[in-house]
Every structure is written in structure tokens, then in C-alpha cells.
Amino acid sequence: MRLRAVWAAALLLTSAGCISIRRPGGGEGGPPQTFIETTADTRTTRLIDVRDGLPKPTLWRLLGESLGEHTVDVRDQQAGFMMTAWETSVLRDGAPDLRYRTRITVRFVGEEWKQVQLRVDARWRKGDEWQVGTDLAQLERMAAELKLRLGRASR
Secondary structure: HOOOOOOOHHHHHHHHHOEEEEOOOOOOOOOOEEEEEEOOOOOEEEEEOOOOOOOHHHHHHHHHHHHHOOOEEEOOOOOEEEOOOOOOOOEEOOOOOOOOEEEEEEEEEEOOOEEEEEEEEEEEEEEEEEEOOOOOOOHHHHHHHHHHEOOOOOO
């Protein structure tokens, strides 16, 4: 229910002109089509319900496995928090495009770890400035991975 309220607020702010979300071109010289730029430092997140009955050490291990292909830069098991390093994920002519980078942040919500919050930050360097946004494709892939490993079964 809380997530719906957040999305409704974001939609209201977008329609009121406080936050503008736009998709850049994504051609050879621009960011990938999956990059969504925001003019405010808002973050798109996914909230995933955690399967019942899993102890915290198991949840922590499963989270680490979910992020296994990424370099985890910050981890705090007591707080239930992991964040990857900034990574380049776009190749152009066989080389990484250093103008585009992403970072994944995952945290368990509350003392009981009944939910996990996922965020994917993305940055596109345009000239001397970084444009702030999210990468929708990576966000959806990570959400699916976390649901598979940690999530409750669909009803």
C-alpha cells in the first residue's frame, strides 16, 4: 500500500511539473534506451516481500549470491545493506562506455527483514556533468533475481 502512495506521489509531481522524467535518444552518442533521467534526485525503487521462515544469515547469503556478478563495495550485515561499486555496463565498439555507469543498492526493511528494497542508480556523463537517473532494464532484472531467490511465492 505504501508503494502505491509513493508511485501516486511521483505521478502527481510529474504531472505538476515538479519532476520531469524523459528518455534520452540512446543512439551511438547518447545513453542507452534503458536510462531514465530525472531532474530531481528521486530514485525508482522496487519493494519485494521476503519469503517467510528464512533466517537472517540465509537471507544475507542469498542476497550476496544475487549480487554475485557485481562488485559489492559496501556491505553491512547488521543493517541488512549492500551496495555495489559504480560499474560501466554499456559497450560501444567492444569497449566500455565510461560515460554511463550504474550502481545497485539493496537493503532489508525493518528489524524482521520481511521486505527488501532495491534501487538502481544510473549516471550519464554529458559534457562535464553527470545526469542523474535509473536504468529500468537493470532494475527489472535485479528485481526478478531477488524475487526468485528471496521472494514469496505468488498467490
